[in-house]
Amino acid sequence: KPLLHKFTSRVVAVDGQAVRASKNSIQKNGKYILTFYDTDNGIALGQKLIGEKHNEITYAADMVEGLDLRGSIVTADALHTQEKFAAKLIEQGADYCLAVKQNQKTLYYDIQLCFVDRLETRTLEIEKIELGHGRIETRRISVSPGNTLKADHLKKWIGLDEGTIIKATTEIVDKTTGQISSLDRYFICSLNWFNTHIAEQCARSVRRHWGIENDLHYVLDVDFFQDRTQCKNANYLQNRTLLHKWALGVIRQAQKEEENNTGKTAKSVKRYMAQFNAPSIALDALTRIIG
Helix, strand or coil, X not given: CCCCCCCCCCEEEEEEEEEHHHCCCCCCCCEEEEEEEECCCCEEEEEEEEECHHHHHHHHHHHHCCCCCCCCEEEXXXXXXXHHHHHHHHHCCCEEEEEECHHHHHHHHHHXXXXXXXXXXXXXXXXXXXXXXXXXXXXXXXXXXXXXXXXXXXXXXXXXXXXXXXXXXXEEEECCCCCEXXXXXXXXXXXXXXXXXXXXXXXXXXXXXXXXXHHHHHHHHHCCCHHHCCXXXXXXXXXXXXXXXXXXXXXXXXXHHHHHHHCCCCCCXXXXXXXXXXXXXXXXXXXXXXX
């Protein structure tokens, strides 16, 4: 709690991460850690050692009850697009934005059809030019009322009758070759269609989900060497990964404090890790941040 700051409709991303060095003859990819990650605060709210990837479906809904997610938008990939999970989030006072792929075939194709025959759609176009990567990336978010779906879907997905369905299109132009690639993704969302800035809210929710991959999982593997943690003891692995996330949360807050005080980009995670090797500096930072 001391590390958390209040945001309007903060986005909490849910995803599992494999600790590959923990693999064995049974678990070929290693054990998985399921995490609820506050993408706005840069804080892991909770985690669970789940063993196999498919176990995420069972544990995600159960973890919702132990977390304060009121007022947040919870995002997840298609594995978690489950009726029980969505219902638990609504019950706890949160909204959901869940990816829909062909593992939910009927829902997936019906959403596609809604955008083909759309009569009432709000579209937000966001263009981002990344010169450093030699490409032009255009992101388009199209939002339609959830009640354009068939009644069967609305009965299954609590909150969708007043919510939205989303089509997110990413188009990338290679500036060197001129080659164009495009990808469409679809989502169901309980955010109310009549919200004034619904397209902007949906765009932010879809985009912020990547924070759990880029800002958490990648950093844990690269800077904390978590992917190389060789361990057969489940309790040790659970506690070790939890401490990694806690330490990263402290560093994130130290970075925000530095940027607020200096107006410049903060030092990297690696530099903070080296700096906090000195106990006096680490304790001083903890006192200020948690204080």
